[in-house]
Amino acid sequence: MVLIGRYFAYECFSDLFIKRKKIMNMKLKGLGNRTYNVLFHTHTVSGIVISFALFVIFYAGAFALFRHEIKQWENPAFRQQVNPSFDYHKAIHKTDSLYRVDWAKPVYVYFPEEQVPFFRLVGNTEEGKQGDTTVASRRFYAYVAPMNYQVDELYEKTTLSDTLYFLHFFQQLPIQRGQYIAGLVAVFFLFATITGLLIHWRSLFTKFYAFITEGSWKTIWTNLHTVLGVIGLPFQIMYAVTGAFFGILILILAPVVFMLYGGDTDQVYQKISPDLAIKVNPEAPTTDKNIPFTTLYKQVVKAYPTLHVKRASLTNYGKEDAFVTWYLGDEKGIFSDGTAVMYMRDGKILPEYSITPIKKEYSQAVRDLIRKLHFASFGDVMIKVLYFVLSMITCLMIISGVMIWRTARDNKRYTLKQRLFHHRVTKVYLAICLSMFPAFAIIFLANKLVPMSMEGRADFVNQIFFISWLALTILGSFWNNYAKLNKNFLFLGGMLSLIIPIANGIVTNDWFWQVWQTLPRVACVDIFWLLTGITALVLALKVLKVKATSDVPTALETFENDTKKVQTMQVKRQLPT
């Protein structure tokens, strides 16, 4: 039967088989010997140097894609209905009276949506006198509750999604400017990707089909690295360029601004956001003749029925020259972002200061396009899922690259000291990267288990996360068998993952089988961790087989016996090359 089946399959698809085989064996013109070796070396060096940071960026970034989707899960206060008759004017006034908002600078307001049903204001407080001391201006993040208009700084309560988001460009580092490091890593990632493409160019088609799990470990790691590298190539190049854009755009803009615009940054920013050209007078008289904010909001929503108004910025609110910039857009199109600018006295859209969605100019479209590509805010949630999978593939590619680096150096061409060094680097690298899975499970758990009423709980949750990640890394450094290290972290992460939906159920009483229709985002986070936990446990207990051997390099026999050879090799190594 099998034979007949095979024969029929061959008869039907022989053409395809032959074609595929032809493509597989197709060779492209490769690099010369010298260039190949030089580029290979630069690929290895740049890859190893950035690998630690790059893994953290892609792993944390993959979770940060769902930054807004997990908001409801992380804070039960967001699990309520949007109030359709919410009075924005009242909310703004209440916030103003509580914080003494500085209206001369733009204040951003975010409209309630299903994910976060709160009306949010982000702005600066006014500098003022309180008793004898002058109170400095500070940034505030006010959340106005949908029903009772209670104003809170919920930002201080939960930071789970923001912690992961900030981690993906190292914002938590003491230097405060982790994004520059992330940007430089992105540039060298582009370098490593292109050199990788060049050195594998000759047999690119063969590599694309090399889904082979046989052979020595070096072959397996190499196949994994190249196959995943080729599959993820467009995604990785896109992220390298957009990542560099967000990280170190200043490096590009600074010379341009100084050489062409005499150091005037406003001129450059006005080209991207024309509404920055509007100047307001902080001394303008206050008036109550302006059209109410809620009326204007309804007017804009009506004017753009296919898009939704996500946020707005208010400048000089309540004064005669008050103006609003409405930020329009959707989660589907790639050019659908735009703005509508109007003075509050007449509510007429000013086209010269606005960016019309879809019909915008090239120079206005670039930044939005890069933003959409980077944050996957197009094509709905499926694109985010696809990005998540591709990010994980990229993580696997990075890890396998390090494994090639080590495996290719674990032979008699290297001294024992060098090989021990390679082993230690690989071990610490694996400990840092693979312990991210249990550490992420821990921050999700800590987010649920630390009581909501606790003072400074967000900082406490962050501390738990970073300390446990450090502790797990140190723990991992004691395991000298890579397979064991992997298995232990998978087991630990799997167990912790399984507790997450239970913890959420007990603490918030929203069990995922009860709320999957009313709160799909909450249920999805729980189900994700449940499935991840089960997969990790199956992998750790059933699939992975750990031999009792250690991966610490030992002196190779040929090396020890042939002392003459050892001496000549050492002499050779000392010679300047």
Added chain:
Amino acid sequence: MPAKKKYLSGSWKRFSKVTAAILGGFIATMLLHVAIIKRVPYDAPALMTAAYSSFIVWVGFMILTYFIHKAWQVWCLLGAISLMSALVIYL
């Protein structure tokens, strides 16, 4: 698997090449872009293109550095590009 040592250059040349790739490549990229932004009729589209193409060109120069055998040739090439761009900007 690791690259064959005989093709790799010595430490001085290597240092020179790495500097040329990162620093020289950056200077050449920026001067080239500034020259283009200054000379095209509409600066806004060119400026926004530079915001992403700079990274690609920079990496391109880095890789180009390693295609060229001699370090001084790399410096000459990048220097020539920078000088030409500077002339275009300031003349």
